[in-house]
Amino acid sequence: MAKQQQLAAVVVTLLLALLGPAACQDASTNGCLGRWRRDTAQGPLQPCPRIQSPAPVLRSSGLSVGYYSSSCPGAEEIVRKAVAEAVGSDPGVGAGLIRLFFHDCFVRGCDASVLLNSPDAERFGIPNLSLRGFEVIDAAKTALQTACPNKVSCADIVAFAARDATYLLTNNKTFFDVPSGRYDGRVSFANETLPNLPGPFSDLQDLKDSFASKGLSTSDMVTLSGAHSIGRAQCRFFLDRFAGRNDSFAQSLRAQCGGNDGTMVAQDYVTPDFLDSQYFKNVGKYVLFTSDAVLNSTDTMGLVTDYANNNQGLWEGKFAKAMVKMGYIGVKTSADGEIRAECSKVNY
Template sequence: MAKLALLAVIASLLGAVSCEFPVYAGYGFPRPNPNMPFAFPFPPFFSPASPAPGLRVGYYTHNGRCPQAEKIVRDAVEKATAGEKAGLIRLFFHDCFVQGCDGSVLLSGADTERTAFPNLSLRGFEVIDAAKAALETACPGVVSCADVVAFAGRDASYSLSSGRINYRVPAGRYDGKVSRAGDTFQNLPPPFGDLNLTTAMFAAKGLSQDDMVVLSGAHSIGRSDCSSFPDRLPPVANSSTAMEPKLAQQLTGTCSAGGSVNVLQDAITPDKLDIQYYTNVLSRNVLFNSDASLTTSTETEGLVEFYAGKRPLFRGKFLGPIQWNHDFEDAMVKMGYIGVKTSAEGEIRNTCAFINKP
């Protein structure tokens, strides 16, 4: 019954969304037709409320089959650029939200997740491939690509936060065998979503609204294509969530150059995974409507203010900027439980871009 209720919520939310700019089409949303109901295929549901069977911290050390696994991944991540590290965190998110945390986003081929519009700008594949190649030399057929993505997301977070974010990753995932472009847009929260839509799509994965606010902080790093926020340029007059006018004017000029143009998501500390994002939300210096919409609720706005250091106490917690580091760690671990495959459902790929031959 709870799932049916959530389906109804998402249906009502999606039915109210306006589809007046090109990015909607990229996410699979049809052009609006006033004479036809707005249809949207619903995502599958995963519940990461409790740890997935078989996952454990130190998995490859405890089973003795590849005790150096995490170090091998860490070494590969350390060689990556700041942009690639930002991409690795995003890669983990995009993997887990579609088909679960199973490495399906890594599969190559026609009509795979990698070919879907929301994933065209993903980065970090070469880092994952390098780590996997080293693992196959050290302990062939043991470490899954899904675990490599999870380890790399943690190590990239550690590096970009200057060590403030560091957590233990439960491992033992298997790699999925299915990757469909069509599954992507209906599972990944779109940048044009409002607070209700984004909250509902996180809830569909077993993640709370607080988890959503915490994980949105990853928008303090990386870049975004101008095609992801045309609804924000120019800003809508008299809107409390409109982009800050000076930023909107600057981006209008930058994005009008034509072709694919990437801009910084956080121009102040672009290569630091920190709480600057929350200050940007409060000052409306954010690219996406999903970010700006965090100020449309007293609950989410209060959490944003807390993480930005504007509230000394929130829900019994102190020192928001420090608390965010811990909450981000917890949310990343929780996200890593989404849709984990068993040995019967998956495999350990030899190469991350392709499923094993029979």
């Protein structure tokens, strides 16, 4: 896994070098690279064009809790077992599974398009090069194909895995029902990731617009940002922001990074292995990304303060609801999707 992360870091570096700062100034798809690279001195970035995913359909989507109770009764337990085995040995995989769900849903909807493995697929878009958890989804799918072949979609496995990772990583063991019945998409393009996924350099308006384009509110955006209370981030995505600071936190970050852009640092320095509301206590001075720091604004600080001051329970409950709501984005049906036999490729 360490070698895979190092390779991803090298690929990112090469891509950024090839695209260069000029690529971040145009109004094409590459103009969105500003969300995923350092700012330059060449002036403000242009607004990012977006490929709109359908807004959530909360009533007639065809999703339901217990969707597999007849066709594959043990489906959710099989996924839960695969997730528990992986997260038990590495909590970072759990953070990766939650992120995988987010990155899937924001590009073409929650249709497992992020799992497709072809040279121009989403998983090879710049925002997705460091995604983790693919092997957990594959393990769950293999077990499900044995138990009930071609019954459980990869899209639902991704949603179940994110829910189960949340349960394992939260202090209060937050469990929530996940409506299921999604079908898998057949289309996946790397060049759709930059226009659709907010990045570590996104400002507040970009975050609001990105989430609104998917049918999610500013409140949902703040709530889901709490997922940054676990996981690790590459120094390339935050260290420049601390160049002018000499407090102990900034000094610690510089020491951990050691001048290496690809070094990984915990996103929450207080409780790095737990998904909790500590993130909201850190907002302001002790978060890594620009996209985290901008939540310290008049538009969002009220909710940030509520989450920081309410001993975990308030945020956990809202996080569960926001995850369920996100899971309705762009849901595919039998009319425009399929149940893949293998999550990494479409059926033939």
